[in-house]
Amino acid sequence: MDDSITLKGIKEGLLVTVKPDGRWSDLTGRLITLIDGQGSFFRGAQVTLSLGPRELRRHELANVRKQLEERGVILKAVLSDSDATLDAARKLELRTTLHVTELVEEQSEALELRPPPIDPEEYGSPGVMVKRTLRNGRTIHSDGHVVVVGDVNAGAVIVAEGDIIVWGRLRGIVHAGAGGDESAVVCALHLAPTQLRIAGYITISPDDKQRKPRPEKALVRNGRIEAVAWE
Amino acid sequence: MGARVITITSGKGGVGKTTATANLAVALANLGKKVVCIDADIGLRNLDVVMGLENRIVYDLVDVVEGRCKLRQAMIKDKRVPDLYLLPAAQTRDKTAVSPQDMIALANQLRGDYDYILIDSPAGIEWGFRNALAPADEVIIITNPEAPAVRDADRIIGLVEAEGRKIPTSLVINRAKPDMIRRGDMLSVNDVLDILSTPLLGVIPDDEQIIVSSNRGSPLTLDNQKSPASEAIRDIARRITGAKVPIGELERKKGGLFRRLARLFRRSRA
Numbered sequence: 015m016d017d018s019i020t021l022k023g024i025k026e027g028l029l030v031t032v033k034p035d036g037r038w039s040d041l042t043g044r045l046i047t048l049i050d051g052q053g054s055f056f057r058g059a060q061v062t063l064s065l066g067p068r069e070l071r072r073h074e075l076a077n078v079r080k081q082l083e084e085r086g087v088i089l090k091a092v093l094s095d096s097d098a099t100l101d102a103a104r105k106l107e108l109r110t111t112l113h114v115t116e117l118v119e120e121q122s123e124a125l126e127l128r129p130p131p132i133d134p135e136e137y138g139s140p141g142v143m144v145k146r147t148l149r150n151g152r153t154i155h156s157d158g159h160v161v162v163v164g165d166v167n168a169g170a171v172i173v174a175e176g177d178i179i180v181w182g183r184l185r186g187i188v189h190a191g192a193g194g195d196e197s198a199v200v201c202a203l204h205l206a207p208t209q210l211r212i213a214g215y216i217t218i219s220p221d222d223k224q225r226k227p228r229p230e231k232a233l234v235r236n237g238r239i240e241a242v243a244w245e
Numbered sequence: 246m247g248a249r250v251i252t253i254t255s256g257k258g259g260v261g262k263t264t265a266t267a268n269l270a271v272a273l274a275n276l277g278k279k280v281v282c283i284d285a286d287i288g289l290r291n292l293d294v295v296m297g298l299e300n301r302i303v304y305d306l307v308d309v310v311e312g313r314c315k316l317r318q319a320m321i322k323d324k325r326v327p328d329l330y331l332l333p334a335a336q337t338r339d340k341t342a343v344s345p346q347d348m349i350a351l352a353n354q355l356r357g358d359y360d361y362i363l364i365d366s367p368a369g370i371e372w373g374f375r376n377a378l379a380p381a382d383e384v385i386i387i388t389n390p391e392a393p394a395v396r397d398a399d400r401i402i403g404l405v406e407a408e409g410r411k412i413p414t415s416l417v418i419n420r421a422k423p424d425m426i427r428r429g430d431m432l433s434v435n436d437v438l439d440i441l442s443t444p445l446l447g448v449i450p451d452d453e454q455i456i457v458s459s460n461r462g463s464p465l466t467l468d469n470q471k472s473p474a475s476e477a478i479r480d481i482a483r484r485i486t487g488a489k490v491p492i493g494e495l496e497r498k499k500g501g502l503f504r505r506l507a508r509l510f511r512r513s514r515a
């Protein structure tokens with residue numbers, strides 16, 4: 015069993031101890047999986063992260079805080095032996111100490127985690143499917159994903175909480191992850207939007223008409239929107 | 246039954262709707278069709294001027310709708326061709342004097358006696374456009390090979406689609422300049438079709454003879470003049486009647502337009 019992350023109930027909420035080795039991104043990914051696996055069990059919980067000597071920068075902490083927030087979990091405090099990490103935590107206005115008593119009190123029992131439920135049924139995710147060209151002046155809003163089989167012409171607008179997939183040329187304005195989901199993507203057979211947004215990021219198409227159109231996927235990576243081959 | 250009602254529209258102003266309507270009407274009449282054109286641009290009428298019939302107007306569209314005259318009384322016969330009539334717009338009223346229902350009723354009154362009813366739509370997407378669209382069996386979208394005109398055409402095609410009547414729509418690209426297209430300074434026919442994905446009915450070159458003829462009130466297609474634009478418009482008229490005038494390979498392929506225009510120029514010199 016992977017013990018790189020342990021969760022423990024304490025007076026202040028939940029103490030999450032992350033082993034000092036291993037890649038931070040892998041570990042946060044695992045933490046999120048753990049939380050997601052428990053359904054809404056952790057919703058509203060206040061979390062203290064115990065990180066040992068690991069050195070983290072401010073944006074790394076900010077990211078994990080954001081991911082937790084999206085699941086209704088509040089990052090309260092960070093415990094660390096690294097000055098750099100403590101510094102980063104303070105800049106984010108996180109607490110960096112706990113009263114010893116708080117740690118001691120409920121130390122006794124580690125939280126028993128339910129295994130993630132296995133459900134053979136798939137209910138899919140909500141979405142809109144448009145089987146025609148979206149012309150100038152049309153706007154589509156969706157709480158889920160939007161799939162267009164056809165072109166999205168300049169002057170057309172799509173705003174989706176989820177992903178946007180265009181089986182055609184995308185030349186209009188699109189906003190994926192409009193509710194703040196930075197993992198949302200925009201895919202098109204020919205990605206040439208007037209403007210493309212994912213969550214809070216925004217970009218415009220590079221002006222290289224010479225480039226041969228190819229299927230591309232736009233996603234948020236390294237703090238900006240990047241386009242990669244869509245395959 | 247009877248006439249096909251074809252509305253000529255564009256979204257953007259000044260792209261050549263009125264010019265195309267007048268010239269197509271004459272060309273269709275010259276093919277032996279019974280044609281009536283309706284100027285739906287109330288308040289800014291000028292189909293009558295382009296057709297050279299302005300001085301014969303007594304009654305207009307609004308007089309008919311408001312019952313001041315019979316439909317026949319308002320229709321002006323163009324004596325230069327066998328069967329061509331104009332129902333002029335009112336100059337002094339605004340577009341709200343006529344409703345979409347009025348236009349449908351009017352078209353229905355005329356259907357039995359004609360082969361084609363051409364409606365010249367005003368620019369824009371408001372009331373006047375709605376009036377022009379209401380009775381349409383078909384729509385011809387006119388655009389220029391310029392981004393703003395193509396944008397507006399796209400908007401209009403979307404609005405026509407949104408009518409939900411599945412109105413067949415085709416595209417005429419007007420004022421194409423082969424030199425500019427070749428230099429990459431103007432959108433090519435393919436560029437426009439890429440964006441609009443609408444069947445192409447024809448391409449009319451930019452031609453100063455058009456301006457000369459509009460000033461004279463004598464549509465280019467009247468006297469079988471051999472100018473590039475009149476040839477192109479006559480081809481479009483024949484396509485409207487169902488004749489197979491090649492367009493596909495010639496104009497869609499890269500450089501096709503140039504070859505085709507070159508051919509037209511050659512013919513015009515012969």
Ligand SMILES: Nc1ncnc2c1ncn2[C@@H]1O[C@H](COP(=O)(O)OP(=O)(O)OP(=O)(O)O)[C@@H](O)[C@H]1O
Nearest residue numbers: 258259260261262263264368420450451452455456
């Ligand atoms: N193929 C052409 N070559 C040269 N000039 C043209 C051509 N087509 C139209 N024009 C000129 O463009 C101008 C506008 O044409 P026209 O009045 O037919 O446009 P319209 O779309 O009806 O305008 P509006 O929206 O104001 O009704 C006129 O001066 C006309 O002579």
Ligand SMILES: [Mg+2]
Nearest residue numbers: 262263264286
């Ligand atoms: Mg006009």
